[in-house]
Amino acid sequence: MPDIAVSGRREPPPHESVQGARPRVALVGTPNVGKSAMFGNLTGRYAMVSNYPGTTVEVTRGTASINGLACEIVDTPGMYSLLPITEEERVARSILLAERPSVVIHAMDAKNLERSLPMTLQLLEAGLSVILDLNMMDEAEKLNLKFDLVRLKTELGIPAVATVSTTRRGLGELKKLIATAARPAGAVSPVERLPPAGRPASGERPVDYGPELERALEAVGNQLRGKYSISRRAVALLLLQEDPEILELVKQKEGLRAARIEEILAQAQKHSPEPVNLQIAMRRQEYARRIAGQVIRAGKEGRISLGEWASRLTMNPVTGVPIMLVVLYYGLYQFVGVFGAGTLVDLLEQRVFSGFLNPVFEKAVAYLLPWPVWRELFAGEYGILTLGVRYAIAIVFPIVGTFFLFFSVLEDSGYFPRLAMLVDRVFKKLGLNGRAAIPLVLGLGCGTMATMSTRILETRRERIIATFLLALSIPCSAQLGLIFAMLSGHPAGLLIWGLVVGAVFIVAGQLSARLTPGSPPSFYMEVPPLRIPQIGNVLRKTYMRIEWYFMEIFPLFILASVFIWLGRISGVFQLIISGLEPVVQSLGLPKETAVAILFGFFRRDYGAAGLYDLQTSGQLSGIPVVVAAVTLTLFTPCIAQFSMMVKERGWRFALQAIFFIFPFAFLMGYILNQALTFLGVQI
Amino acid sequence: MPRLSSSSPASPALTLSRLRPGQKGLITALEGKDSRTLHKLMAMGILPGMTIKVVQNSPSWVVQLGYTQLTFDNQIAGAIQIHVTP
Numbered sequence: 175m176p177d178i179a180v181s182g183r184r185e186p187p188p189h190e191s192v193q194g195a196r197p198r199v200a201l202v203g204t205p206n207v208g209k210s211a212m213f214g215n216l217t218g219r220y221a222m223v224s225n226y227p228g229t230t231v232e233v234t235r236g237t238a239s240i241n242g243l244a245c246e247i248v249d250t251p252g253m254y255s256l257l258p259i260t261e262e263e264r265v266a267r268s269i270l271l272a273e274r275p276s277v278v279i280h281a282m283d284a285k286n287l288e289r290s291l292p293m294t295l296q297l298l299e300a301g302l303s304v305i306l307d308l309n310m311m312d313e314a315e316k317l318n319l320k321f322d323l324v325r326l327k328t329e330l331g332i333p334a335v336a337t338v339s340t341t342r343r344g345l346g347e348l349k350k351l352i353a354t355a356a357r358p359a360g361a362v363s364p365v366e367r368l369p370p371a372g373r374p375a376s377g378e379r380p381v382d383y384g385p386e387l388e389r390a391l392e393a394v395g396n397q398l399r400g401k402y403s404i405s406r407r408a409v410a411l412l413l414l415q416e417d418p419e420i421l422e423l424v425k426q427k428e429g430l431r432a433a434r435i436e437e438i439l440a441q442a443q444k445h446s447p448e449p450v451n452l453q454i455a456m457r458r459q460e461y462a463r464r465i466a467g468q469v470i471r472a473g474k475e476g477r478i479s480l481g482e483w484a485s486r487l488t489m490n491p492v493t494g495v496p497i498m499l500v501v502l503y504y505g506l507y508q509f510v511g512v513f514g515a516g517t518l519v520d521l522l523e524q525r526v527f528s529g530f531l532n533p534v535f536e537k538a539v540a541y542l543l544p545w546p547v548w549r550e551l552f553a554g555e556y557g558i559l560t561l562g563v564r565y566a567i568a569i570v571f572p573i574v575g576t577f578f579l580f581f582s583v584l585e586d587s588g589y590f591p592r593l594a595m596l597v598d599r600v601f602k603k604l605g606l607n608g609r610a611a612i613p614l615v616l617g618l619g620c621g622t623m624a625t626m627s628t629r630i631l632e633t634r635r636e637r638i639i640a641t642f643l644l645a646l647s648i649p650c651s652a653q654l655g656l657i658f659a660m661l662s663g664h665p666a667g668l669l670i671w672g673l674v675v676g677a678v679f680i681v682a683g684q685l686s687a688r689l690t691p692g693s694p695p696s697f698y699m700e701v702p703p704l705r706i707p708q709i710g711n712v713l714r715k716t717y718m719r720i721e722w723y724f725m726e727i728f729p730l731f732i733l734a735s736v737f738i739w740l741g742r743i744s745g746v747f748q749l750i751i752s753g754l755e756p757v758v759q760s761l762g763l764p765k766e767t768a769v770a771i772l773f774g775f776f777r778r779d780y781g782a783a784g785l786y787d788l789q790t791s792g793q794l795s796g797i798p799v800v801v802a803a804v805t806l807t808l809f810t811p812c813i814a815q816f817s818m819m820v821k822e823r824g825w826r827f828a829l830q831a832i833f834f835i836f837p838f839a840f841l842m843g844y845i846l847n848q849a850l851t852f853l854g855v856q857i
Numbered sequence: 858m859p860r861l862s863s864s865s866p867a868s869p870a871l872t873l874s875r876l877r878p879g880q881k882g883l884i885t886a887l888e889g890k891d892s893r894t895l896h897k898l899m900a901m902g903i904l905p906g907m908t909i910k911v912v913q914n915s916p917s918w919v920v921q922l923g924y925t926q927l928t929f930d931n932q933i934a935g936a937i938q939i940h941v942t943p
């Protein structure tokens with residue numbers, strides 16, 4: 175993804191890692207260059223996804239034995255330069271600065287060597303010990319590109335290796351290089367370490383930025399007396415590029431000298447004929463172009479490849495839109511909806527739980543707990559085991575699991591940026607840009623996770639709009655699956671549900687685009703080549719997300735069961751339900767739906783599952799099925815999503831959203847019921 | 858309004874948004890209201906002096922830069938000044 179993945183669980187801050195003594199190896203590079211595939215090659219199965227402390231960015235860590243040397247491997251989020259723009263880049267840089275990896279593997283798509291070298295230069299300037307990994311060599315070879323690796327190594331003075339992470343080509347050599355680089359100086363800070371043999375003395379200053387800037391760099395460098403985890407030159411360069419975070423750090427460390435530093439920086443900006451930023455970027459680029467020119471031999475240009483041809487079909491609006499619809503239809507409707515929410519749920523629910531486990535639970539609980547009130551906590555209609563665990567495992571898990579699988583395939587194939595570019599114009603009308611396709615599609619999986627992932631949107635305005643739309647009109651996969659299941663026999667009902675929810679989505683989006691202050695978003699993304707997803711990579715990502723689901727969401731199910739139990743024995747629920755009953759009845763629904771709707775707040779899918787139960791038992795049919803489905807889709811983000819809204823956007827926003835959404839959902843249900851009844855629609 | 862240019866173009870300023878699919882241009886300058894966007898373009902390797910080729914311009918822009926494809930909206934296309942090359 176783009177590395178959208180924002181799942182993960184909280185963990186102690188990584189720099190307090192228990193593996194402190196092991197050399198740490200960091201994989202860095204832009205998105206989609208094969209970092210996570212390489213990570214998988216190096217670590218095997220033992221990996222952990224976690225959120226970087228204080229952020230929702232996913233960082234994967236694992237341990238590996240590299241030629242007998244135990245190492246910790248960190249897969250960092252995609253990064254384009256050491257000067258961060260996005261949250262992901264900020265995290266990737268923090269890992270490099272705070273965790274001082276002994277070895278940094280700069281992974282790149284070999285054919286993009288020229289474009290990637292500027293970042294290699296920045297890593298070198300920072301004093302890190304870098305291994306260049308020219309990955310995707312197979313694709314470069316298809317383009318008839320040849321690389322003079324010996325030349326590359328001597329020019330840069332660092333080790334380099336050609337790899338194909340999908341076939342493990344070059345893996346042995348990469349391991350050898352890691353072992354050599356990590357072994358002798360593992361515990362020493364990279365800055366203090368001597369350059370490896372063969373590295374030019376100018377190791378930390380590969381690029382000459384011209385007399386003016388060099389003078390400023392030296393002047394700033396002389397003022398830096400504090401201890402930094404990267405070289406003084408790199409700090410000075412970041413300062414010259416007006417990096418606010420580094421400026422803050424320097425102010426803390428240098429005290430009174432900071433004023434002098436700022437003076438030098440201001441002078442440099444003033445005397446430079448063009449923005450210093452651009453000047454620095456262009457110098458690096460020139461250097462990269464020179465080296466790439468010496469290292470790459472281009473053979474005769476290959477014809478337009480099959481992949482490129484397919485890629486164009488996915489982006490051309492005439493063919494791209496139908497392809498998108500087919501992908502979403504088979505991926506979401508057939509695979510997640512019909513297979514996950516239908517076949518798998520039936521299997522687990524009917525066979526495993528209703529047929530086998532629930533009776534066992536009932537008996538065991540009845541045997542172990544003589545008191546009925548306690549029995550109800552664990553078994554019975556709403557017990558932890560019979561309801562909480564059953565819903566989590568039999569109903570939600572297959573749906574969320576199939577969704578994660580679909581999502582990982584989309585991510586790995588490079589399809590997401592294509593989806594984003596196709597929908598960008600439409601999304602702009604909703605105050606979002608094409609990138610928001612990611613949280614919104616993710617929202618079709620799990621609204622809580624999607625709300626977290628709105629962080630990939632750049633402006634606060636976009637995050638607010640996306641969070642609101644997720645809460646209001648995007649059904650999560652659990653809901654979606656059950657709604658499909660309820661309406662699958664009623665195509666007209668499904669159509670009406672789709673039209674109403676779709677219309678609410680569009681109108682709400684347009685209104686929030688008008689009403690939310692701020693400037694309209696801009697859209698830009700890299701489009702990776704279309705690739706056949708690697709089964710291993712896809713399964714690993716899916717597995718890690720499912721693990722996240724269990725760690726993060728499963729406890730909430732249990733907690734919800736406990737709340738429901740408390741609410742019931744204290745009589746609070748009865749009170750709320752009797753208040754809700756007239757409301758749902760005014761929508762033409764049986765009064766039992768009040769229970770489903772109330773429980774829906776504890777887990778969105780509890781609600782949908784409750785309705786499903788009502789329908790299968792024959793208490794809900796005809797127009798009310800559609801009315802209930804629409805009301806429930808619009809109503810409530812579940813309690814987990816609500817707490818995520820509070821966490822990400824603050825109490826004020828979350829409460830405002832809820833106070834709008836609750837009455838609005840019922841109002842829409844009311845109007846829909848009136849309209850359908852009036853028109854005499856048969857469902 | 859920051860204006861980042863390496864050299865003043867000899868021909869009248871033309872932005873990428875005037876090109877049609879298949880056409881190529883040499884980037885002469887980056888210009889725009891939003892310095893974050895410019896920063897991002899720089900980081901992604903869109904810099905003055907490079908050749909950029911338009912692959913398609915609807916519904917979004919897709920351009921080829923070396924072996925990389927990038928996609929962006931009209932606003933960004935309007936921020937890239939070019940010099941048409943054959």
Ligand SMILES: Nc1nc2c(ncn2[C@@H]2O[C@H](COP(=O)(O)OP(=O)(O)O)[C@@H](O)[C@H]2O)c(=O)[nH]1
Nearest residue numbers: 205206207208209210211310338339586705708
């Ligand atoms: N042809 C080819 N594909 C690769 C190679 N390495 C990774 N891929 C594919 O490129 C895509 C992105 O890889 P991933 O590891 O997710 O990249 P990341 O974003 O850098 O972590 C996936 O579809 C991989 O299967 C390689 O060396 N050759």
